[in-house]
Amino acid sequence: MKKNLGIYVHIPFCAKKCKYCDFLSSDKDSYGTQLRYMEAICQEIRLYKAVSDRYIVRTIFIGGGTPSLVDENLIQNILTEIRSTFEMDRFPEITIEANPGTIMYQKLLAYRSMGINRISIGLQSADDKILSKVGRIHNFDQFVAGYTSARRAGFKNINVDIMASLPGQDIHSYVDTLTRVIEYEPEHISAYSLTVEEGTPLSCDNRLLSEIPDEETDRRMYSLTKKVLGANGFNRYEFSNYSKPGYECRHNITYWTGGEYIGFGIGASSYFQGKRFSNIRNIHEYTQKLEETQMEIVNTDNIGRLYETVTGNLRVNVEPMYIDRRMEEFMFLGLRMVKGIDRREFYRQFNRDIYDVYGPTINKYIYEGFMETDGTFVKLTDSGIDVSNYILSDFILDK
Numbered sequence: 001m002k003k004n005l006g007i008y009v010h011i012p013f014c015a016k017k018c019k020y021c022d023f024l025s026s027d028k029d030s031y032g033t034q035l036r037y038m039e040a041i042c043q044e045i046r047l048y049k050a051v052s053d054r055y056i057v058r059t060i061f062i063g064g065g066t067p068s069l070v071d072e073n074l075i076q077n078i079l080t081e082i083r084s085t086f087e088m089d090r091f092p093e094i095t096i097e098a099n100p101g102t103i104m105y106q107k108l109l110a111y112r113s114m115g116i117n118r119i120s121i122g123l124q125s126a127d128d129k130i131l132s133k134v135g136r137i138h139n140f141d142q143f144v145a146g147y148t149s150a151r152r153a154g155f156k157n158i159n160v161d162i163m164a165s166l167p168g169q170d171i172h173s174y175v176d177t178l179t180r181v182i183e184y185e186p187e188h189i190s191a192y193s194l195t196v197e198e199g200t201p202l203s204c205d206n207r208l209l210s211e212i213p214d215e216e217t218d219r220r221m222y223s224l225t226k227k228v229l230g231a232n233g234f235n236r237y238e239f240s241n242y243s244k245p246g247y248e249c250r251h252n253i254t255y256w257t258g259g260e261y262i263g264f265g266i267g268a269s270s271y272f273q274g275k276r277f278s279n280i281r282n283i284h285e286y287t288q289k290l291e292e293t294q295m296e297i298v299n300t301d302n303i304g305r306l307y308e309t310v311t312g313n314l315r316v317n318v319e320p321m322y323i324d325r326r327m328e329e330f331m332f333l334g335l336r337m338v339k340g341i342d343r344r345e346f347y348r349q350f351n352r353d354i355y356d357v358y359g360p361t362i363n364k365y366i367y368e369g370f371m372e373t374d375g376t377f378v379k380l381t382d383s384g385i386d387v388s389n390y391i392l393s394d395f396i397l398d399k
């Protein structure tokens with residue numbers, strides 16, 4: 001039987017870097033570099049013909065960066081390459097990320113015609129002053145225009161990303177963002193708190209840093225998110241993700257439940273055939289390594305050899321996932337899901353009962369009110385989610 005697979009494609013181009021951003025993306029790459037990079041991704045996908053017959057692709061996520069910035073024909077090429085390399089689910093979830101400043105109706109129609117059925121729009125805040133403070137290229141009106149165009153183009157599954165604890169944001173402004181987004185009735189909302197990452201312009205801007213809400217306000221924003229969205233028909237199904245029933249992001253659930261996925265493009269992470277790894281981060285090195293093999297895939301005889309050598313050259317931080325490590329990850333990631341961990345699934349994957357491995361830890365946290373179980377699912381309580389970093393670290397096996 002074929003195994004389920006998720007595919008992530010990294011498009012590392014942005015119109016302008018946001019001040020808080022430490023994603024692998026650049027606003028400096030020329031159009032020529034973009035073209036070469038997108039072709040290199042197609043080549044990386046093609047190499048997987050050597051192993052693709054064992055998989056069926058259930059989800060594709062085109063993220064970045066700003067995928068909506070690049071020519072839609074280049075996105076089409078990537079999807080065509082995936083479809084000719086892998087068998088696809090009959091009803092795959094195919095998501096593309098879009099920045100409100102780059103959404104055009106014609107492009108959205110093209111996305112729909114190539115089978116993209118979910119769009120994730122990065123709004124972050126409904127307050128134009130805050131958007132400009134953190135270097136976003138759009139305002140709220142542009143979000144509304146992009147969002148309504150997406151609906152008009154036929155998107156029935158839309159996610160809106162918002163952020164808490166942005167510089168200058170108070171509770172009132174945050175709740176205003178939530179309520180204004182709810183008015184447009186998206187199917188999914190992701191709400192993450194800002195983290196200040198070293199090396200970003202924000203991290204060295206003392207004035208902006210001083211405007212970031214304190215931790216207590218951040219906690220209040222977090223609990224208000226659940227309350228306000230819950231009252232409007234959104235279920236929190238993961239720490240920071242909310243959806244209308246049936247619209248949970250299938251791609252992200254693959255990550256949180258230990259499913260296999262391949263990341264194509266620079267810096268993209270994979271969990272594939274028992275190993276975790278990521279791709280090299282330098283765009284020129286990545287493009288060059290793949291261009292060198294461009295002429296070589298002429299027949300299927302040499303595809304296995306090419307797959308081994310070229311993907312071997314692209315991969316870094318390769319980590320074999322031995323059973324202890326897999327169990328730890330299963331707990332870390334699974335406990336992020338609000339429904340928690342299915343004891344039967346743990347047994348299915350590891351041939352051991354979860355209580356044989358983690359019984360004392362689980363029982364301790366149940367006793368302290370941070371975890372609960374109905375006998376089948378083991379999950380964090382709301383107060384457990386508040387201190388989840390501390391609790392999750394207790395599921396490391398070789399401390």
Ligand code: SF4
Pocket residue numbers: 013014015016017018021022023025064065066099122
């Ligand atoms: S649009 Fe997204 S990826 Fe691009 S700079 Fe802003 S936060 Fe980073």
